[in-house]
Amino acid sequence: MKARLILAVLFTAVLGLAGCGEPVARNTGVYMLIDTSGTYTQEIEKAQKIINYLLGTLTTGDSLAVAKIDSGSFTEKDIVAKVTFDSRPSQANAQKRAFQTSINQFVTRVNSSAYTDITGGVIQGIEYLNETGAGKKYILIFSDLKEEIQKGQIRDFPLSFNGIRVSAINVTKLRSDNVDPREYLDRLEAWRNRVESGSGKWRVINDLNRIETLLEDKGS
Amino acid sequence: MSGTNVLTIWSDQVAISVIVWLAIIIFLMFFARPWAHQAIHAFAKVIHKAARTASRSIRSAELHLKDRNRQVLLQHGREATERHIEREFQRVATTVNRDLSGYPSLQRKLKEQITKIDEDYQQTAEVPPSPPNWLEAIEHVAKIPGNGDPTVAKILDDIHGTLKRANDKALTEYRSASQRRHTLLKQMLPYWRKMTHTLESVEKKIHSLEERSKIIDNQMDKYSEIMAQTDLATKLLSSSSLTQFFIAGLVLIIAALGGFINFQLIALPMSEMVGAGTYVGNTSWQVSNVAAMVIISVEVAMGLFLMEAVGITRLFPVIGSMDDKMRRRIAWVLFSFLFLFASIESALAYMRDLMATDREALNQSLAGVQVVEAEYRWIPSVGQMIMGFVLPFALTFVAIPLESFVHSSRTVLGIAAAAFLRFLAFFCRFLGNISLNAGNFLINVYDLVIIVPLRIDYMFRSGRHPTHKETKPDKIITGKKTKSLQSMDSTMS
Known part of the structure; x- marks a missing residue:
């Protein structure tokens, strides 16, 4: 009788341990792309505010990287700053301060680029986020979404987002858009199709007063 | 064969076919009436009996639980009262050890104080100064008539002066003696106060012991009630829980x-x-x-x-x-x-x-x-x-309320469980009664469906046997059912 009882307890314990399984990733990874082409550099202060908001929102264990979009964005060199916050809150705060300083320096010395390789930046972002192993992944594109790539660069191929949430922020209207608004709408639609066909989720946030909705499903 | 085909087996017209089917069904139902009644009644009776048995079992479980609750409640109450009495006795023991152990010294102290007061009192007894013995002789001399003799007048004056001095001296002595007595009385005052204070404290201690003994008496009464397992004790303990x-x-x-x-x-x-x-x-x-x-x-x-x-x-x-x-x-x-x-x-x-x-x-x-x-x-x-x-x-x-909660929740849960069992027993009984009445209802509905052949059969039998009272099939149905059929038949006739 006792032996049966012990066996039953052991069996339950084994089942309980098996139920634990692989730990679930609960951290968040954010990759923010900042367009530095042409006149869009004038908008960079807005991007700085968004980064500060992200620094205030992200917590221990989360990852954040800020990269610029220039003529050839598919490179680590374009990453302005990146960090994975320490599990200790005091250390995480120190990292946030250092990150803020890096961004402040970047904002003061940013130069305009001739071309706008958004796709390259997005691919770089997907790679970075997959490396972090974050449970929730976000790519924030701070750009007018007007892609201009150098001759010879190949960017027109499908991308695999695998559940990454892609948000286009502050998509400004260009002069040509004012002439024919369909251009603007087509641009947005093209990016939506590209993201959603790659199993990603697409959103556009033009009103920066709704900045708090950026990571609204972070806690869920 | 589909349902429609079966329905229209007697005629192409559905209505006629339905009527034929109904006639067949009613005919079959009429012939199967006694056995159908028996089956319905037996089924209702089975449910009724099962429900009643379940109700009895649940009721028995409820009584058992109530008894167990009562035992637990009394046991807990007994322990609590014992603890209370024990603590009261401990307090009494502490008071006795602390205060009454000092009584010999207290008594000695009181005795000393009383002796001192007594001595002082004795000393303060007021003794009126006795008049000098020669005063009477002087009184007689003073009554001697002077007759204007200057020598006699001088002697009398001297006597007067001597008397006055003696009087003054006596008065001074009396005053100083009174002052001494007052001083002694004044010295007695703190002793009196001390003694009053000592006696008051003794009174307080005795009073506290008296109060404790009253509490112990009450607890002992409660304890006796619990030991006697009276309803009052159970009720009080339950309410307290x-x-x-x-x-x-x-x-x-x-x-x-x-x-x-x-x-x-x-x-x-x-x-x-x-x-x-x-x-x-x-x-x-x-x-x-x-x-x-x-x-x-x-x-x-x-x-x-x-x-x-x-x-x-x-x-x-x-x-x-x-x-x-x-x-x-x-x-x-x-x-x-x-x-x-x-x-x-x-x-x-x-x-x-x-x-x-x-x-x-x-x-x-x-x-x-x-x-x-x-x-x-x-x-x-x-x-x-x-x-x-x-x-x-x-x-x-937290330990204190937790202990109370754990002990009282045993009682409260017991009461709740007993109430639930009582409700369950009532529900089973209710279900049994419903099933029995539903059986009777179904039997009546059955007869209502086959009312036409039933009436024909009744008329036929009445014609053959004018004294015929009851149909044969009803005899195999229980008494209760027979009565209902009889009442229905009498109403119809």
């Missing part, structure tokens, strides 16, 4: 809120120690929160043991049965642990304040606002530290 249950529950809720505040104080700094991004398995419980909860739980457990060791609660018989010396040692060890935990919590609370300040400063910096050092920042810091230190000790006292 319910009151205790709600009061203890309320206090436990308050304690839980205190625990929550305590948790909030240490959860954030714990994340600094064990990391904030780690979770327990696949759950959403942060390890830092679990660690904070564990610390609070350990504190509560320490508090429970401490209360047990000092003899306030009796939740753990093992601790209660230890000898006093060992229990005292354990109490000191537990108190030391609690003190240690309280100090740790105080430090953690301070750390929490520092972290909150740092986070606030960072947020201000991120928002582009100039970081301003708040004035009187030390007040919340000190407040949090004090709270962190005090709350573990406050949580110690």
Whole structure:
């Protein structure tokens, strides 16, 4: 009788341990792309505010990287700053301060680029986020979404987002858009199709007063 | 063969076919009537009996549970009363040992005071100064007529002067004697006061003993009632248990809120120690929160043991049965642990304040606002530290309501379970009655369906046997059913 009882307890314990399984990733990874082409550099202060908001929102264990979009964005060199916050809150705060300083320096010395390789930046972002192993992944594109790539660069191929949430922020209207608004709408639609066909989720946030909705499903 | 085909087997017209089918069914039902009645009745009876048996069993279980509840209640009441009486006796013993053991010395002291007062009193007895013996002779001399003789007048004057001096001297002596007596009386005053005070304190002690004896008498009466297992004792204990249950529950809720505040104080700094991004398995419980909860739980457990060791609660018989010396040692060890935990919590609370300040400063910096050092920042810091230190000790006292809650919940749950069983028994009985009546109802409906052949049969039998009262099939149905059929038949006829 006792032996049966012990066996039953052991069996339950084994089942309980098996139920634990692989730990679930609960951290968040954010990759923010900042367009530095042409006149869009004038908008960079807005991007700085968004980064500060992200620094205030992200917590221990989360990852954040800020990269610029220039003529050839598919490179680590374009990453302005990146960090994975320490599990200790005091250390995480120190990292946030250092990150803020890096961004402040970047904002003061940013130069305009001739071309706008958004796709390259997005691919770089997907790679970075997959490396972090974050449970929730976000790519924030701070750009007018007007892609201009150098001759010879190949960017027109499908991308695999695998559940990454892609948000286009502050998509400004260009002069040509004012002439024919369909251009603007087509641009947005093209990016939506590209993201959603790659199993990603697409959103556009033009009103920066709704900045708090950026990571609204972070806690869920 | 589909349903429509079966329906139209007798005629292409559905209505005619339905009528034929109905006629066949009614015909068959008429011939099967006695057995159908029997089957319906038997089925209803089976359900009725099963429900009644279940009801009886449940009722028996309820009575058993009630009896068990009563025994538990009386047992608990007996233990509580014994404990109360024991404590009262301990108090009486303490009073007797502390106060009455000093009675010989008190008596000696009182005797000394009384002797002293008596001596002083004796000394203060007022003795009127006796008149000098020669006063009478002088009175006679004073009555001698002078007849204008200057010598006699001089003698009389001298006598008068002597008398006056003697009088003055006597008066002075009398006054000084009175003053001495007053002084002695004045010296007696503190002795009187002391004695009054001593006697008052004795009276108070005696009165307190009297009060204690009254309480013991009441408790003994209660104890006798419990031992006699009277209904009154059960009722009183039950009512007391319910009151205790709600009061203890309320206090436990308050304690839980205190625990929550305590948790909030240490959860954030714990994340600094064990990391904030780690979770327990696949759950959403942060390890830092679990660690904070564990610390609070350990504190509560320490508090429970401490209360047990000092003899306030009796939740753990093992601790209660230890000898006093060992229990005292354990109490000191537990108190030391609690003190240690309280100090740790105080430090953690301070750390929490520092972290909150740092986070606030960072947020201000991120928002582009100039970081301003708040004035009187030390007040919340000190407040949090004090709270962190005090709350573990406050949580110690959870043991008292917890004990009441555990004991009273046994009674309350027993009462609730008994009430539930009673309801269940009633429901089963109700179900049984419904099934029996439903059987009767179905039998009547059955007869109503075959009313036409039934009436024809009745008329036929009445024609053949004018005295015929009852049809054969009804005889195999139980008495109750037969009556219902009879009443129906009489109504129809």
